[in-house]
Amino acid sequence: MSFDLVLFGGTGDLAWRKLMPALFQAFRHGTLPEGGRIIGVARDDLSHEQYRALIASRFGGVELAKRPSEDEFARFAAMLHFLRMDLSRPEDYARLSSMLNERQADTVVMYVATAPSLFTTVCEQLASAGLNQPQVRIVLEKPLGHDLASNRAINETVRHSFQEKQVFRIDHYLGKPSVQNLFALRFGNALFEPLWRRENISNIQITIAEDLGVEKRGAFYDQTGALRDMVQNHALQLLCAIGMEPPINAHADAIRDEKLKVLRSLKPWTAETLSQHVVRGQYTAGGVNGTAVPGYREESGVDPQSRTETFVALRTEIANWRWAGVPFYLRTGKRLASRDARIVVTFRPAPHAIFKAPMGAANRLVINLQPRDGLELHLLAQGQDNRRNAQSLSPVQLDLDFDRRFGSERVGAYERLLLDVIDGRLNLFVRSDEQEEAWRWVEPILDAWKSDAQGPRPYVAGTWGPSASSAMIAREGLCWSEEA
Template identity: 70%
Template sequence: MSFDLVFFGGTGDLTWRKLMPALFQAWRHGKLPAHGRILAVARDDRDDAGYRAWLKDRLQEAESAKRPSEEEFARFSELIHYLRMDLSQPTDYQRLKEWLAARNADTVVIYLATSPHLFPSICEQLGACGLNHDRVRVVLEKPLGHDLASAQEINRVVRSVFSEQQALRIDHYLGKPSVQNLMALRFGNVLFEPLWRRESIANIQITLAESIGVGTRGDFYDRTGALRDMIQNHALQLLTMIAMEPPSSANADAIRDEKLKVLRSLKPFDAISVARDVVRGQYRAGNVEGHAAVGYIEENKVPPGSHTETFVALRCEIQNWRWAGVPFYLRTGKRLAQRQAEIVVNFKATPHPIFPGPNAANKLVIKLQPEDGLELQLLAAKGTSSGAEHEALSPVSLDLDFDKAFPTNRVGAYERMLLDALAGRLNLFVRSDEQEQAWRWVEPILEAWSAQPNGLRPYAAGTWGPPAASALVARDGFAWAEEEC
């Protein structure tokens, strides 16, 4: 299969930090289809050689194990080309069309690694010059819109040019190996499915924690905030994967239909429940992993007195037969104690304790980053007591490290998503109705915050967020995973 992969925003952070390194790894692993070209599009005045030299310097900033050698980059860079474009000029789109037509590849994937406000105009221009034929797919990066209305408008324009099968809305968390193994864990094994319901599960916690601050993205982040940046997309997608019903098949739409049902079953928020069940915070100066860290409002490009949240914790419920009464806790934040993304499924304790000590419970920890694996915490007797009728139980862990279990050519999230986009596999991409339903659910939170802008709770950088986040979980008699004894 011949392909052309076009990156709008070819000199942007996303392209050189994530997309090009992912493509290089796919090429290094021998997974990139043969007969391909990669075209970077940007406004800078460069040629192919100039862009390759620029990219080579950028790739040296990758982890040492992922950096190309001189010989590797020389061969990989033969795929890479550059085209200077002004995205507002129809004549430049015509030049792009001519460049693509010179070879007439089997598949053309156009990746919009630009600001989302440019998506509608780019798609309209692509349609106007005929770059929306059935061999073309367009990939849309998040955040897709700023609220429900803007998301609907972007989708309206995109649908006027591309079919739903051609428009791939990416959420790179869905490409993480551990998230992929959620499907295998639930629907490929008989062990867990009988327990995956309200009768056996006490609560589920989803944590997406970052130890870094906003860095050089202060102006972007201040317009976005943690709710839009992480909860509306990543956290809700993980929730749907955990809570969905078994699909009728592995077909993309069968899976996405079940995910949509979960989003539609989420109990809606109003002003009262937002005040009760949602905590928003903003980091102040502190110490992160042994290094001093400034507060959010001291960060570069953040306006003084900003009310943008850098932390969100919320409690939600799914109103259906399987999950009625089970609390789901979602949490994300910048400048937290450590970088960690995980899903913790806390099972209920045994109904009648016969062993001394606390009546502890089992838990399943699905590790997304920095580790990648599963940990099942069971209870067992140490076998060290003598003369005791019963010995207190202690927790033991069954640990699965996916990198060790599958050591050969593990595929990263963006690598997987790019390969799927080229192959036309839609399972990991978000359908427009899913994305709009997620906005519909978070919008009452945004509206309540807009009416009460002074509700931010401060937390010191290097902690796990405001104390109110712990109180949110404690109210139900539970605790966040790191707070448990």
């Protein structure tokens, strides 16, 4: 199968940091279809050879095991091409059309890795140039919009230009091996489904923690914040994967229908729950991994008086028969104590205790997303240290490390998703009604913050966020997983 992948923003941060390494790994693994072209598009004045040299230089920042040898890159570089374009000029899209018409590829992928403000322009111009034919697929990066109204406006423009089956709204967390295995764990095994309900589960925590700051994205991040950047998409998609009902089959719309039901079942916000169950924070100067780091307001591109949140913690519920009354805790932030993304499902204790167990010990299923992928099942058992007291239990765990079990050369998130786009598989991509429902749910939080004179609570870089986050969960006699 021949394909052309047009990468708008072909010299940008996402292109060289994520997309090109992912495409190269697919090439190395032999899964990238032969006869393909990767066409970088940007305003830079580059030849094909200069673009290839630029991409080669960026591979120096990739981890050693994933760097190409000279011979490998030479073969991969033969696929790389470059086209100078001003995305506002119709004549430049005509030049792109001519380049694509040099051969009739079976599939044409338009990957829009640009500022969200350009999404509608690109879609409209592609349609005007006739570049929305059935073999064309368009990939849109998050965030899609700044609020519900802007998201609807973008989706409306996209709908006028492309059919829904041509649109791939990407959320790279859905491509992570551990998230894919979460679907397999739930719907491919009979073990957990009878337990996966309110009668057996005490609470669920979803944490996406980063030890990095805003890096070179200060100006962008200051207009976005943690709620838009992480909660509205990544965190809510993980919540859907945990909370959804079994789909009738593995087809894309069957899966996305069930995720949509979860989003529509989330408890709506009230003034009381907004004040009690949502915490926002902003990091101040501190230390991460033994290195002093500046506060958020001292970062390049950030307003010195910024009220943008770099941390969010919240409590919600899915108001349906399966989950009624079970708290879901979501937490994400920058400059936290470590890079750690995980889902922790805590089960209720045995109804009648006949053994002695350590205080706070519980059965837990932990789905690790980063820095390593894997599953942990925490149980209680009688260990060697309990030989004199047969009625005492100790915590033990069953640990499935995906790197050790399946090898470190497993398909990465972007690699998997890019291959799915080329093959036309929509299962791991977000539908427009899902996205709009997620915006509808977070919008009352954004509105409340506009009138909140207090602003985000400060927390020292290198900690786990503001103390109000721990206080929120402690009110129900719980603690965050790293404190357990």
